[in-house]
Amino acid sequence: xxxxxxxxxxxxxxxxxxxAQSGAIAAAAxxxxxxxxxxxxxxxxxxxxxxxxxxxxxxxxxLGCPAEATSFFWWFMHATRLTLPRLQVFxxxxxxxxxxxxxxxxxxxxxxRPVRIGNGAAGQLQLDTYGELLDAAFVYADKGYSLDASxxxxxxxxADFVCEHWRDPDAGIWEVRAxxxxxTQSKAMCWVxxxxxxxxxxxxxxxxxxxPRWRAEAAAIRRFVDTxxxxxxxxxxxxxxxxxxxxxxxxxxxxxxxxxxxxxxxRGTVEAIRRELSRGPLLYRYxxxxxxxxxxxxxxxxxxxLAEALAVAGRREEAARLMDELIGLANDVGLYAEEIEPASGxxxxxxxxxxxxxxxxxxxxxxAPTAS
Amino acid sequence: xxxxxxxxxxxxxxxxxxxTLTAASALRITRMDIPFLLGTAWTEDRTRxxxxxxxxxxxxxxxxxxxxxxxxxxxxxxxxxxxxxxGLVHGLFAGTTLVxxxxxxxxxxxxTPFSASNATPLLEPPGFMLLNYGRATPIVTVLGHAVYGAxxxxxxxxxxx
Numbered sequence: 161x162x163x164x165x166x167x168x169x170x171x172x173x174x175x176x177x178x179x180a181q182s183g184a185i186a187a188a189a190x191x192x193x194x195x196x197x198x199x200x201x202x203x204x205x206x207x208x209x210x211x212x213x214x215x216x217x218x219x220x221x222x223l224g225c226p227a228e229a230t231s232f233f234w235w236f237m238h239a240t241r242l243t244l245p246r247l248q249v250f251x252x253x254x255x256x257x258x259x260x261x262x263x264x265x266x267x268x269x270x271x272x273r274p275v276r277i278g279n280g281a282a283g284q285l286q287l288d289t290y291g292e293l294l295d296a297a298f299v300y301a302d303k304g305y306s307l308d309a310s311x312x313x314x315x316x317x318x319a320d321f322v323c324e325h326w327r328d329p330d331a332g333i334w335e336v337r338a339x340x341x342x343x344t345q346s347k348a349m350c351w352v353x354x355x356x357x358x359x360x361x362x363x364x365x366x367x368x369x370x371x372p373r374w375r376a377e378a379a380a381i382r383r384f385v386d387t388x389x390x391x392x393x394x395x396x397x398x399x400x401x402x403x404x405x406x407x408x409x410x411x412x413x414x415x416x417x418x419x420x421x422x423x424x425x426x427r428g429t430v431e432a433i434r435r436e437l438s439r440g441p442l443l444y445r446y447x448x449x450x451x452x453x454x455x456x457x458x459x460x461x462x463x464x465x466l467a468e469a470l471a472v473a474g475r476r477e478e479a480a481r482l483m484d485e486l487i488g489l490a491n492d493v494g495l496y497a498e499e500i501e502p503a504s505g506x507x508x509x510x511x512x513x514x515x516x517x518x519x520x521x522x523x524x525x526x527x528a529p530t531a532s
Numbered sequence: 533x534x535x536x537x538x539x540x541x542x543x544x545x546x547x548x549x550x551x552t553l554t555a556a557s558a559l560r561i562t563r564m565d566i567p568f569l570l571g572t573a574w575t576e577d578r579t580r581x582x583x584x585x586x587x588x589x590x591x592x593x594x595x596x597x598x599x600x601x602x603x604x605x606x607x608x609x610x611x612x613x614x615x616x617x618x619g620l621v622h623g624l625f626a627g628t629t630l631v632x633x634x635x636x637x638x639x640x641x642x643x644t645p646f647s648a649s650n651a652t653p654l655l656e657p658p659g660f661m662l663l664n665y666g667r668a669t670p671i672v673t674v675l676g677h678a679v680y681g682a683x684x685x686x687x688x689x690x691x692x693x
Contacts, residue, residue: 181643182656227652234654241563242666254664255563255656308578 166487167524169494170517171223174216177514179253183231184208184239185216186253188498188510194272195456195499195509202272204279205498205510207250207259210236210289211333214296215518221303222525233300236293237311244314245321247289249281249335257282284331285340288409290322291349291356295416297365298356307365316366319357323377326350332400333409338451342401344389345409347381348418354378385418390425396432397425405448406436408462414469415522421473430469437462439502441485457499457508460486464519471526479527486520496520533610535601537691538684542597545680546590552676562666564658564673569631572655573639593680596622600684615685616678623677627661627670 177186188205195201213236220229239251248257259282263274297315301307307315332343354374361371388401399407410429414421437444442458443466463486470479489505490496496516498509556562568578570592571585600618604610636644636657643653661670 175649178649180647180649180651181645181653183643183653184656231652231654235656238563238655241557242560244560254659256664256666258667306577310578310582 164524166490166494167223167521169490170520170524171219171225173495173512173517174219174514174521175228177512178228179208182253182255183228183235184251184253184255185212185232185514187212187250187515188513190510191277192272192275193269193497193508193510196272197270197508198272199456200272200274201452201456202268202274202276203281203510204259204261204277205513207252207279208236208239209250209515210240210247211249211286211292212515212518214292214299215515215522217296218299219518219521219525221299223521226305229300230305233296233305236296237314240293241314245317247293247318249284249286249289250279280337281331281335284335285325285328286332286335287322287326287328287330287343287346288333288349290318291352291416293318294353294356294360298360301360301363301365307360312360312366315357315360316370319354319366319374320370322350322353322357323373326377326381334407334445334450336450336452338449341403342388343407344385344397344400345407345412347385347389347401348410348413349416351378351381351385351418352416354381386425394432395428397429399446399448403448405446406433407446408433408437408443408459408465409445411462411465411469414472415465421469426469427473430466430473433466438466441482441489442500442502457501457506459499460489460496460513460516461498461519464516464523468519468523468526471523476527479523483523483527533601533604533688534691535598537687538597538601538604539594540691541684541687542594542600543590544687545597545683546593548683549593549676549680550586550589552679553672556668556672562662562669562672564662564665564669566631569635569639569642569655569658572641573635576641576654597684600681601688604685604688610685610688612682612685612689615681615683615688617681618685619678619681620674622681623674626677627673631658631662632660 185208186206187209191204191206192202216232217229239255240247242257251257252259259278261276261278261280263276266275268275329340329342330346331340333345354377357374358371360366361368389397391398391404397410399405414426419426441463443462445459467479467482495512497507497511498513501508553566557565567585567589568582570588571581574584575581636642641654643656658665662673
């Protein structure tokens, strides 16, 4: 396997996406490189997504970069202060929260219009973000770094916000511009948020008095997900409550330990995703309508999530084979775009994309000999 | 006019200014937290930084009050209006130079426009008129300093009677 070299290359790519003035990490270095040539799926990724926070912190700590991890943790706790307990989906690299979307009068990459700057997803409700923030704090504290009392109070308010809003429909991890839905992955990440809040409270980082409420709401979320978001016909969790469409982001339920990764339900979900969303080693994000015209390529981070889901379920040989195939898809300098066209191997979307490299690092660490 | 009155006004003015900024931060109007900025120059411990920063901000508030006093003595008059005018200048100076340029230059844990890729700052630079810390930050900061100046002016004027 070529994992160590590729991991280092991904670490370097992540370092190059760091905004040196603040420690924030840009999701990608570009705007409006299309997810489908000639299509309208052209977005500005030159911001720092809170969603990436737990992946980023864990990757930086696993790669032996504690200074960068601390810098990033301070940045996102500082950036979110203007909006807490509500989280904006992303923040500007300077920590600002204002990034209105507008289009530029440009031809676009190979005629792909519009060319956008700013991002309209900023104002969406994306409930999974809360799980990622609290998981990041948990990872940070679990590695022995301290959370001060003020940060603890802020995180407790975030957990309370989750208690009050997990029943709301949201735009989900993929920031779909169709009507909000009860996305399964969002609900599962709300469970992650409250689970981590309870664990942080048990460790003395968050106020213990609020933990009973967080436990009760976490149990309610689990009941909802396990009854409303499960398809017996597909033997899988589905993309949203009451639907039958699949979503590759459900792989994160195994990675985030919503349940034992080798439990029958998560095993069934992994198999269903492979059956319905894969093209060779690649995965499409979801089936069903997303409110946008045209199609898109396979989403690379999902394939690395699949490799990690297999690895944490103990299916290490399958995971290693998949990793080898994916690593072969990198460009000549080991970088990845957001998506890839399965037939041609052509990169699509913004480049280089941090989330793909974060997913690669995370999967590689799960496959490392010490992780077995 | 007396230096003692200026110091007392400086103490109360700093109390009001610090409370205003802290309240604005708690109300999510700004991310500006001057005690935290000052304290983190000395320690990475976020709790200790706040405590130390409060002390440093009060010391700075007293020293600036003596500066205001010098201006009042030079002009031969003092009052809330003149103090407020000095506070406005002080606030603009803080936003454009003191916190925007000078603090990042000496703050060991704050990034600057010249930070290299190997830098790992814990705080981003506040930017021109502190706009990186929220769009309302310039207003809160300048008004807070204007109130500080008015309080110092009132105390110095009253001390002269």
